[in-house]
Amino acid sequence: MRSIKYYKKLREKKYILEEGKYIVEGEHLVEEAYKAGVLEEVLCTDENNIYDVPSNILSMQDLKSISLLKSVPDIMGVVRYKDSNNICGKRIVILDNVQDPGNVGTIVRSALAFNVDTVVLSEDSVSLYNDKMIRASEGTIFHMNVVRMNLSEAVKLIQEKGIKVYYADMDGNLILDECDFKEYAIVLGSEGQGISDYVKSVSDDSISIPISSNCESLNVSVTGGIIMYKFR
Numbered sequence: 001m002r003s004i005k006y007y008k009k010l011r012e013k014k015y016i017l018e019e020g021k022y023i024v025e026g027e028h029l030v031e032e033a034y035k036a037g038v039l040e041e042v043l044c045t046d047e048n049n050i051y052d053v054p055s056n057i058l059s060m061q062d063l064k065s066i067s068l069l070k071s072v073p074d075i076m077g078v079v080r081y082k083d084s085n086n087i088c089g090k091r092i093v094i095l096d097n098v099q100d101p102g103n104v105g106t107i108v109r110s111a112l113a114f115n116v117d118t119v120v121l122s123e124d125s126v127s128l129y130n131d132k133m134i135r136a137s138e139g140t141i142f143h144m145n146v147v148r149m150n151l152s153e154a155v156k157l158i159q160e161k162g163i164k165v166y167y168a169d170m171d172g173n174l175i176l177d178e179c180d181f182k183e184y185a186i187v188l189g190s191e192g193q194g195i196s197d198y199v200k201s202v203s204d205d206s207i208s209i210p211i212s213s214n215c216e217s218l219n220v221s222v223t224g225g226i227i228m229y230k231f232r
Contacts, residue, residue, distance in 0.1 A: 004062050020083075023066065023079070023131075024076065028139060033079045034077075035143075036142035039053055039080075087147055088145055089117020090183040093118075093120070093228065094151065094155075094199075095121050095122060098188060098220055101130045104133050105137035105141070110228050110229075111224075112143055113140075114225075118147060120149055123150055128148065158185045163183050163185050164184065166186050166206060167199060168208075172206035173205055176226070176230055179207060190220065
């Protein structure tokens with residue numbers, strides 16, 4: 001059996017990348033990781049492990065020392081780190097410097113719900129093993145093709161496939177209500193900085209969502225959810 005020290009190291013970027021594994025907490029995330037075929041080990045207090053992967057029976061005190069949560073669950077999982085570089089499919093969401101883990105997790109969850117094939121994260125977006133992001137995704141991150149890539153390379157590859165790239169903008173040229181794309185790549189930017197000038201310059205066009213004049217803007221995950229739903 002591996003030591004508690006080993007599992008605690010799987011909370012650190014250096015060791016996550018070295019080992020290609022990280023920790024998830026709670027029954028739901030463990031189950032979703034198992035369904036996706038990325039669960040490698042279970043850490044739990046109960047010997048009746050229902051998953052056919054190796055298990056390590058630990059005390060609650062040991063789990064507490066590994067956990068990042070205030071309310072420590074009685075089960076955790078060691079999950080294989082998926083590092084895809086393949087932008088597949090014809091429905092793609094691109095995140096340009098979106099660092100809030102809650103927003104990214106929610107976007108990934110919406111992407112799976114609305115038939116998106118690939119989510120592309122810019123190199124300065126949140127990490128793929130961020131605990132808050134994984135929990136916000138409700139485990140959908142395990143079922144989605146997520147790629148981390150330089151956006152200049154990503155946009156080039158997407159356009160070479162014949163797929164047009166649009167960016168979401170409050171003053172966009174195209175009105176969402178008037179669009180009906182079956183193939184698309186939509187770029188979403190952080191609320192603080194928006195879309196980078198480079199991405200704007202290489203995109204095919206921009207899309208806006210009509211909103212009340214009483215509201216200045218929408219949260220990036222809300223914007224993404226509305227657009228993905230429209231094009232589902």
